[in-house]
Amino acid sequence: MTSDYTKTIELNGISKQYKKFKLKGCTFDVPKGRIVGFIGANGAGKTTIINAILGLIKVDSGELKIFGTDYKANQSYIRENTAVVFDEYLFPENMTPSEQDLMFSKIYKHWNSRYFNSTLQRFKIPTDQKTGQFSRGMKMILSIIIAIAQDPLLIVMDEPTTGLDIGNRSDAIDLFLEFIQDEAKTIFFSSHMINDLEQIADYIILINNGEIIFSEEKDRLLENYGILKCGKSEFENINPKDYVNYRNSSVNCDLLVSNKEKTKWQYPDFLLEDASLEDILLFYIKGEL
């Protein structure tokens, strides 16, 4: 295996049918050396995609490559270089972090014991206490430290900051930013916490009802998307091709547009505001198209 790939994750037409849910030909890339935020409502398909990336589900069709290769060809390389932080603590609660250190050093080839212990010390996580006695915040920070100490090329995280208080979330974000300093490393990060993603993600992928809506650079998204505000009567005169989605209130109508410059020129009399990531997500999920 060489490291001359440019896309850490490549999904091409991934489909998976469940009884009540379907992933519909999902296609996107996760560039190497970036933090990619993966957003969508509950049940949109985020965890299913993550499980597919981790090789935990068999997809019905499509192609999936990690580090430019697939599980069949290089399973052990992919697993050795991919760390995972799930939305819950999955480690034995009757072990102490010191014992975990010894255990993982025997499992992972590149386990960085020095990093593990110094980071625990930095976050004041006791090394000799059973982890079952830790708060949820401490357990999640510990899970993130365990993932980074594996010295992986890719960290996949499924809602790691959900339920954390502001202090723990800030600690987690610091850890991600330190990890990503090395340009060979990539983070793929699903979250409901849009603020966290706005703060650290380079790219945003939005999934809705099992379908990838967009995969864009975050700065370009914030630069291009806007909210056009108009009255209900004026809404009738706006060409549906000029907006992505709309939301109605009792008196007026808000429209999400994907090209602010063009809209400004087309509809100079209307108020046009910047759209935040949260606005974009809400329009796609709760919009009326």
Add this chain to the structure above:
Amino acid sequence: MNGLIYKDLKGALNAMKPIYILLSIAFYVFIIVRGGANSEIISSFSASWLVGMLSFLIVYGDEKSKWNKFEMILPLSKEKIVGSKYLLQLSVVPLSVLFTFLICTLSSILFVPVNHFVYTALLTLSFMIPLISGSVMFPLSIKLGTKVTRIVLMFFIYPILKLATAFQDGTFSPEIIQQNQHYLILGILLSVALYGLSYFISVKLYKRKL
């Protein structure tokens, strides 16, 4: 694989609080002292069964803490992941034999010496019981989960009790054991073979899929 064995051993040791160990010792001493001669038979069988259950408890603990989900993404082959559980179970077999030895010794000191042939048969069975329970438990828990396996393991109590009764009521008298000693060796060989076969079945059944 060493890491997984370490995890399971450490988990078992951390779960064994001194008070539980003291209570267990007190329980067995009480059974032997109160039960008199022959009480070593039922004590030995129950101790072997309990030792056989130890690794089930570890598998159950993994399921409860959801470690088994994390286990699926470890950079280890499924032969190693499954193999670590089998090695752990194998490592507790001497414990079962040791318990039987201590129970029989205590009974011999307190009452009449345990017959040499009965002694040998009990030691042999204390070796076989954890192996057989592991052979059944691992493939079942991999395929069906620990909830179903727990119920199946309960059914083990019946044959173990029947066997213990057969020793106590004289069905397996020292003379009969002496005449059929070769079955003890055959039993050991069969339980080892069953354990090996069970490992291959478990590897085949183990899936890294949710």
